Amino acid sequence: MNAFEYASPTTKEQAVKLLGNSWTEAEVLAGGTDLLSLMKDHIVEPKRLVNIKSIKELGGIAGTAKSGLRIGALVTIQELLDHPRMRKEYAALVQAAEGISSPQIRNMGTIGGDLCQRPRCWYYRAGFGLLGTQESGEPLVPNGDNRYHAILGNSGAALFVNPSSLAPALIAMNARVKIYGAKGQREVALEKFFTAPTTGSQREYDLQPNELVTEIIVPPLARAKSATYEVRQKEALDWPLTTASVVLTMTGNTVKAARIVLGHVAPTPWRSTEAEAAIVGKAVSEATAEAAGKAAVEKAKALSKNGYKIQLAKVAVKRAILLAAKGGTR
Amino acid sequence: MAVGKNILRKDGYEKLTGAARYVDDVTLEGMLYGKTIRSRIARGRIKSIAYDAAFDWSQIVIADYRDIPGKNYVALIEDDQPLLAENEIRHYAEPILLIAAANKDLLEAAAHHIHIEYEQWSPVLSIEDALACREIIYGTDNIFKRFLIGRGDVEEGFAQAERIIEGEYRVPHQEQLYIEPQGMIAIPGNEAMTLMGSMQCPYYIHKAIKQLFHLNDEQVVVIQMTTGGGFGGKEEYPSVIAAHAALLAHKAQRPVKLIYDRAEDIAATPKRHPGVIRHRTGVRRDGRMVASEIDLVFDGGAYVTLTPVVLSRGVIHALGPYACDNVRIQARAIATNTPPNGAFRGFGAPQVAFAYEMQMEKIAAELGMDSLELRRINMLREGDTTATGQTLIWSVGSEEVLNEAVERANYQAQRLAFSQSHSSIQTSTTNHVEAHKRRGIGLSFFLHGAGFTGSGEAKMKAQAGIEIMANGHPRVLSGSTEIGQGTRTIFSQIVAEELSLDFSAVEIEEPDTSRVPDSGPTVASRTCMVVGRVVQMAAREVKAKLLHFVAERFAAPEVELREGKFMVAEKALADFQEMACEYVNLFGELRCFAHYASPPEIEWNEETYSGDAYPVYSWGAEVAEVEVDMDTYEVTVVRLTTAQDIGRAIHPLLAAGQIEGGTLQAVGYGLLEELVWDQGRIINNRLTNYIIPTALDAPDMETIIVEKAYPHGPFGAKGVGELPINGAAPAIAAAVFQATGAFLSEIPITPERLQAAIEKVTTDEHR
Structure with a gap:
């Protein structure tokens, strides 16, 4: 790990001033579960770390059943899981959070950090840059080992998959994210927050180097049914191969409205309007859920080694719909 | 009595309290x-x-x-x-x-x-590339080493065969992943x-x-x-x-x-040899093997290092625990432009075990017979002869382990139940998620030669010693190292038992070449059986000297050492510590060294690669029960039952720990672990992307220790370190075969590999 300066501001105004104008100057430290390993591997080498854990206003969960939720960016995964309203109203978010790695990571890792963590692409993590290229600039992923790479949204330069566990559930819940920066406060739909970079020096989300995610706003969901289904190779200390989060508004067994978002299939969390269209207006059954799963992967395009992920994505959507309709418990 | 008891391990307290000093602490x-x-x-x-x-x-x-x-x-x-x-x-x-x-x-x-x-x-990066010789990177043909084992007349054997069954099996690299780099x-x-x-x-x-x-x-x-x-x-x-x-x-x-940090350690240090193993087996309709031809190729990497020895263990174990009169086994190790592969628990045996056990499954399937029955027909028993012509004369627990594992796992009943339930489960729609799951149960049967191969031990002449310290307690002098497997604890038990002392009285000298003799490397399941035996002999010598000394001193010819005391009949003359101190004061020191000598019955011919390849074998049988998600191809190992004959267990709890740990490492080998290569470099050299099983991935395990005493091991002990890593991968693959109908000839059984195999079965069925 390289030497760095460490700053611990107590207000977001101070924090933003300490962040630089380029990504190479400073990194934001919250739980640090991803950042420290990136630094140890010399993947990022910031000159300064800005610890935001002392900024009180970035913590806490507030809100009512009517107003929805306001979740501070510093809320840990475990705090999220322990919150009394979560299990009842936000099943998809709880199921996504429960899948995260290990108790140690859930106690340290924050919701803001989960959204801003960097891709797990092994070329990126082995030092070949965000897009995985040779020193000559030749891309490594298309002809390399891409078994865990994107099957959707993979026509550009970015072929990694977004690693966030919570983003699919939050996007399915139509969450918004509040951002504070040198130019003041702004708010974007989480769905629009993630981007697929076209060069290795860009980031995978709509943030400037001197901006901070401060909170996540989740609309009220008391009457919707939701679920997250993950397919994984290992039970702990690993990221899923594919996930699907669904939020269904139902009358009886009939779906009135749906939001369906896949994770780990594209460079951004992937909202599938095709799957939504396939299930809206239908009664939930094996057959209709299966049809929605098929619709979700209609436009999927396998790379050389990840064809099996298309099947996984299809199954994840199907099972998430069935799980949500059942009331969210497996 | 110290042997056979689960006493606290010698190095436990320091490790548990953080007092133990590792190299990076200095x-x-x-x-x-x-x-x-x-x-x-x-x-x-x-x-x-x-x-x-x-x-x-x-x-x-x-x-x-x-x-x-x-x-x-x-x-x-x-x-x-x-x-x-x-x-x-x-x-x-x-x-x-x-x-x-x-x-x-x-x-x-x-x-x-x-x-x-x-x-x-242009680099050579695979076994196929090396054998094709488009680029020559070693010698004239890229071959580091060859072995050939022959017995009987293979052509004649195939002529007698009623069926000939062929199979090709592929096994990957595996990283040791010790916790301390x-x-x-x-x-x-x-x-x-x-x-x-x-x-x-x-x-x-x-x-x-x-x-x-x-x-x-x-x-x-x-x-x-x-x-x-x-x-x-x-x-x-x-x-x-x-x-x-x-x-x-x-x-x-x-x-x-x-x-090294973890990334450098995984990128640069040796791995388990990957291999391609081809079997051609001639059988009679009743299942009896009459000819076996095996071709085995290991990828040694860029330099020779230990590859010939790994290949040697591989070729000797290639036929597994089975008898066949007509055998030809060809083994080659080739060079590639990848970091040298080297020693990893099992040392060539887990690779061939996957192949010989999957071949048994294949033969059974093609003959339409039960694979347990096929194993019983062909298994080695006491008095039988191995592929190298070794007659098994002692400590053969093959039947016991197979029977124990099968009974404790309720193998036959479960296998029948799963095979009957598959069609009904498939069409059930009562439970959305569970409807896609299928269960299967599979078996593996294996052996592992303990100690060095062939004449290795005879040449090595391992040394160890005992010295009496100033306080009259014995100290073990041995170059064998404690690497978590329990060397210090079992050596203390062996000495305590031999000298009828309390276990806590025995001290172990630090492995420091200026203070301890060369006991040979701490490898090959040899520490307990071989070096432990030498330690026992050195202790016997100490005992003999002290008995003689005491007899002289008390003018009592019939002295015995019991419970730490020198006795004549029921009368205690003096205790051990007192006499040992007196001896040291009088003679200056009491140090006894012993050398390992192979049992006289053992003969090995290096030229013809025949004879007694190992003084004795440890035996194992393992039953795996799995659940497979037929839509996502996730495999969950529900239960593992294993019975292993390791001779006398000096410390049953440590031995069970070795068995469970080795078994879980083999679950990783069979299901999860895969090094991902790109143009000769490993790209998943991180703990986040080279995935191994965690506690949550560990199935329920039942471990049964079978103790068929080996007359030349300390108190009957054989090797236990490596045996357990041979069994899980083929047992799991056999269980997946039963559950899905897909025959996996390559590990690890990742979701993508299983999908391809299941789709192939489905396509074939529809043809």
């Missing part, structure tokens, strides 16, 4: 930190090495091959592996330069200012060099350093520090890291610490 006055600069290509030559002029190099010590006083090779079997590359590069991450500095920041900065240019040559400290002296660090074999390092620096036995001292696991990964490679640290220390004339 900082010495004036010590520098070292780093290895490695190649970034798989094959080619170095065109130039440039050092940025703007950087202040006066604070950096740099060493290359020209700084080596002796010859530029790492002493192992052949002298082909340079300590530092001179011009030609033969694998990615090959060491080229060494640098050292007073702190790690400076070291990292310096590394950024070194620029190496290469001329790249490799690390060493070198301390230079006047015409001397001391090494301390994480290792399995202090005397390997001793040998390598003597050659490189023209030093003698006394001038080189190697000390093992508390070691956080080895699994074979710290057998040969610590010689490289020790030599690198020593070279920097020699040049700087200051101590140098060289510790």
Whole structure:
């Protein structure tokens, strides 16, 4: 790990001033579960770390059943899981959070950090840059080992998959994210927050180097049914191969409205309007859920080694719909 | 009585409380930190090495091959592996330069200012490429080593066969993944060099350093520090890291610490050999094997290192625990431009075990017979003869382990139940998620030769000793290392039992080449059975001397040693400690050394590769029950039942721990672990993407220890370290075969591989 300066501001105004104008100057430290390993591997080498854990206003969960939720960016995964309203109203978010790695990571890792963590692409993590290229600039992923790479949204330069566990559930819940920066406060739909970079020096989300995610706003969901289904190779200390989060508004067994978002299939969390269209207006059954799963992967395009992920994505959507309709418990 | 009891382990308290000191806990006055600069290509030559002029190099010590006083090779079997590359590069991450500095920041900065240019040559990266000989990278045919085992008349055997069944099996690299990465400290002296660090074999390092620096036995001292696991990964490679640290220390004339981080450790150090194993088996309709032809190829990587010995164990175990009169086994190890593969628990046997057990499943399926029955028809029993012509004369627990595992797992009833339920489960729609799951149960049966192969032990003549300390307690002198497997504990038990003392009275000397003799390396499941036996013999000698001394002193001819006391009939004359002290005071010291001698019944012919390949075998049988999600291809191991005959268990709990740990490591081998290569480099060299099973992935395990005493082991003990890693992968694959109908001839059984196999079955069925 390289030497760095460490700053611990107590207000977001101070924090933003300490962040630089380029990504190479400073990194934001919250739980640090991803950042420290990136630094140890010399993947990022910031000159300064800005610890935001002392900024009180970035913590806490507030809100009512009517107003929805306001979740501070510093809320840990475990705090999220322990919150009394979560299990009842936000099943998809709880199921996504429960899948995260290990108790140690859930106690340290924050919701803001989960959204801003960097891709797990092994070329990126082995030092070949965000897009995985040779020193000559030749891309490594298309002809390399891409078994865990994107099957959707993979026509550009970015072929990694977004690693966030919570983003699919939050996007399915139509969450918004509040951002504070040198130019003041702004708010974007989480769905629009993630981007697929076209060069290795860009980031995978709509943030400037001197901006901070401060909170996540989740609309009220008391009457919707939701679920997250993950397919994984290992039970702990690993990221899923594919996930699907669904939020269904139902009358009886009939779906009135749906939001369906896949994770780990594209460079951004992937909202599938095709799957939504396939299930809206239908009664939930094996057959209709299966049809929605098929619709979700209609436009999927396998790379050389990840064809099996298309099947996984299809199954994840199907099972998430069935799980949500059942009331969210497996 | 100490043997057979689950006493607290000798090294437990220090490890549990954090008092144990590992190499990275040590900082010495004036010590520098070292780093290895490695190649970034798989094959080619170095065109130039440039050092940025703007950087202040006066604070950096740099060493290359020209700084080596002796010859530029790492002493192992052949002298082909340079300590530092001179011009030609033969694998990615090959060491080229060494640098050292007073702190790690400076070291990292310096590394950024070194620029190496290469001329790249076309690399050989797979077994197929090496055998095709498009590029020649070793000898005339890329072959490091060949073995041939022959018995009976194979052509005649195939002529008698009613069915001939062929199979090809592929096994991958596997990383040892000890918790503590490799690390060493070198301390230079006047015409001397001391090494301390994480290792399995202090005397390997001793040998390598003597050659490189023209030093003698006394001038080189190697000390093992508390070691956080080895699994074979710290057998040969610590010689490289020790030599690198020593070279920097020699040049700087200051101590140098060289510790790998995880990424470097996975990228550069040896792995389990990948292999391709082909079986052609002739059987009669009743299942009896009448001919077996096996062709086995291991990928040795860029240098020979230990590959011939791994191949040797592989070829000898290739037929497994089965009898066949007509056998031909051809084995080849080939060279590729990948980091050298080396020692890993099992040492060639897990690779061939997957192949021979899957071949049994295949034969059973093609004959339409039960694979348990097929195994019973062909299994080796006491008095039977192996592929090398060895007649099994003692300690053969084959039937016991097979019967125990099958009974305890309720194998036959479960297998029947699962096969009947598959069609009904498939069409059930009562439970959305569960409807897609299928269960299966599978069996594996295996053996493992304990100790060195062939005449290895006879040549090694392992030494160990006992000395009586000033307080009258015995101390064990042995170069065998504690790497978590329990060396210190079981040696104490053996000595305590032999001298009828309390276990706590026995001390174990630190493995330090200036204080302990060469007991041979801590490998090959030999520490308990071979070195433990030598320790027992040394203890017997101590006992004999003291009995004689006491008899003389008390003029009592019929003295016995019981419960720590010298007795004549029921009368206690003196206790052990008192007499031992008196002896030392009178004679100056009491030290007894013993050498290992192979049992006289054992004969091995190195030329014909026939005879008694091992003095004795350990036996195992394992039953795996799995659940497979037929839509996502996730495989969950629900239960593992294993019975293993390891001879007398000196410490049953530690032995069970070895069995469970080895079994879980084999679950990783069978299901999860895969090194991902791109143009000769490993791209998943991180703990986040080289995935191994965690506690949550561990199935319920039932472990049954079968104790068929071996007359030449200490108190009847055989080897236990490696046997357990042979069984899980084929048992799981057999269970997946039952559950899905998909026959997996390659591991690990990842979701994508299983999908392809299941789709193939479905396509074939629809044809």
